[in-house]
Amino acid sequence: MSFNTKYPSVEDLRSRAKKRIPKFAFEYLDGGCNEDVNLYKNTAEIREVELLPQYLSKHTASSMKTTLFGHEYDAPFGMAPVGLQGLMWPNAPEILAKAASTHNVPFILSTVTTSSIERIGELTEGKAWFQLYHPAKNELRDDILLRCEKAGYDTLVILCDVPTFGFRPRDIRNGLAMPPTMSIKNILQILGKPNWALQTLKHGQPNFETLKPYMPKNLDLKQLGKFMDDTFSGRLNEEKIKPIRDMWKGKLVLKGVANELDAERAINLGLDGIIVSNHGGRQLDAGESTIKPLSRIAKKYGDQIEVMMDSGIRSGPDIARSLASGAKFTFMGRSFMYGVAALGNKGGDHTISLLKTQLQQVMEQICCEKVEDFKNHLID
Numbered sequence: 001m002s003f004n005t006k007y008p009s010v011e012d013l014r015s016r017a018k019k020r021i022p023k024f025a026f027e028y029l030d031g032g033c034n035e036d037v038n039l040y041k042n043t044a045e046i047r048e049v050e051l052l053p054q055y056l057s058k059h060t061a062s063s064m065k066t067t068l069f070g071h072e073y074d075a076p077f078g079m080a081p082v083g084l085q086g087l088m089w090p091n092a093p094e095i096l097a098k099a100a101s102t103h104n105v106p107f108i109l110s111t112v113t114t115s116s117i118e119r120i121g122e123l124t125e126g127k128a129w130f131q132l133y134h135p136a137k138n139e140l141r142d143d144i145l146l147r148c149e150k151a152g153y154d155t156l157v158i159l160c161d162v163p164t165f166g167f168r169p170r171d172i173r174n175g176l177a178m179p180p181t182m183s184i185k186n187i188l189q190i191l192g193k194p195n196w197a198l199q200t201l202k203h204g205q206p207n208f209e210t211l212k213p214y215m216p217k218n219l220d221l222k223q224l225g226k227f228m229d230d231t232f233s234g235r236l237n238e239e240k241i242k243p244i245r246d247m248w249k250g251k252l253v254l255k256g257v258a259n260e261l262d263a264e265r266a267i268n269l270g271l272d273g274i275i276v277s278n279h280g281g282r283q284l285d286a287g288e289s290t291i292k293p294l295s296r297i298a299k300k301y302g303d304q305i306e307v308m309m310d311s312g313i314r315s316g317p318d319i320a321r322s323l324a325s326g327a328k329f330t331f332m333g334r335s336f337m338y339g340v341a342a343l344g345n346k347g348g349d350h351t352i353s354l355l356k357t358q359l360q361q362v363m364e365q366i367c368c369e370k371v372e373d374f375k376n377h378l379i380d
């Protein structure tokens with residue numbers, strides 16, 4: 001096996017991550033919003049999708065290779081953008097980006113994570129994608145896009161499902177909401193996780209590296225909250241997307257699409273792809289799980305735009321379920337972060353290897369030779 005056999009599932013990684021990192025960091029990663037209904041539905045409802053094996057069909061080897069936006073990836077999954085990754089494990093974005101690049105799968109860098117456009121561009125030789133939180137000022141937007149272009153990024157992801165911050169009771173209790181606070185309780189939690197604390201000391205306090213050039217120096221946590229609030233206006237609309245489409249020469253992807261209406265708008269705006277996503281159940285607790293709109297959107301628009309999906313995927317069978325339901329490609333947020341929080345430097349490689357092994361097993365089991373053939377194995 002090309003992964004650590006002590007952790008053969010994402011749930012094993014999650015359990016280890018929970019033991020290794022401070023409670024406030026784990027809860028930030030693990031939680032949904034409000035009562036966690038949407039978070040639960042994401043993982044529960046995708047598991048209702050059933051696949052049809054065709055045991056007696058002629059079958060040679062299965063291949064996971066997938067061509068997307070003109071690039072052949074080694075597997076039909078990648079790493080979704082996650083903010084504040086260095087809070088959950090020091091150097092997490094670098095560890096994951098490197099692993100993704102080695103395995104030839106995409107890593108999406110979040111605007112608000114703890115590594116910079118330039119550093120990740122270099123580590124992945126320009127193969128990473130960038131996710132833009134929409135800046136309030138056009139000059140900032142233009143500057144960030146220019147930096148992406150210079151660093152060799154081809155694919156830009158814009159986000160439509162954060163018009164407001166999600167209501168996340170754990171983060172509010174832990175002081176991680178906006179504006180953030182650092183309480184005695186959090187400091188005690190850090191002291192209880194010496195390995196995390198040591199690694200964090202070694203690598204230094206995590207910062208918003210991409211945003212550093214625009215931030216006044218030495219902000220306290222309250223001022224930081226205000227800076228973030230003033231700098232970004234998460235609410236996206238067609239007027240904000242049009243100039244980005246005009247400016248960005250590479251592929252443009254809209255993330256956070258949850259229904260046919262927004263999918264149709266994306267097509268009309270000339271976008272290249274959509275990620276059907278509900279932000280891992282962190283924004284609208286009363287929303288649908290992603291597998292439901294995915295099936296509808298893929299059926300209706302799959303031949304007009306690249307339809308991808310995230311939210312709720314935790315295993316090879318889940319990736320297969322999503323592909324069989326019409327996704328061209330899939331992404332995961334938490335699964336990879338559990339991996340890196342559980343296994344540090346080895347976490348990215350382990351999690352990718354694990355998911356590849358699981359997905360390969362499903363393909364061989366149902367006699368599916370190519371990723372495009374998954375749709376012939378859906379029990380509708």
Ligand SMILES: Cc1cc2nc3c(=O)[nH]c(=O)nc-3n(C[C@H](O)[C@H](O)[C@H](O)COP(=O)(O)O)c2cc1C
Nearest residue numbers: 029080081082083110279280310311312332333334
């Ligand atoms: C801790 C955390 C932080 C996130 N931060 C971002 C972000 O900065 N930008 C973004 O587009 N999505 C963000 N997301 C959403 C992910 O990109 C992705 O949509 C989600 O994690 C998918 O669900 P999953 O965790 O069930 O795989 C975040 C998710 C988590 C769990």
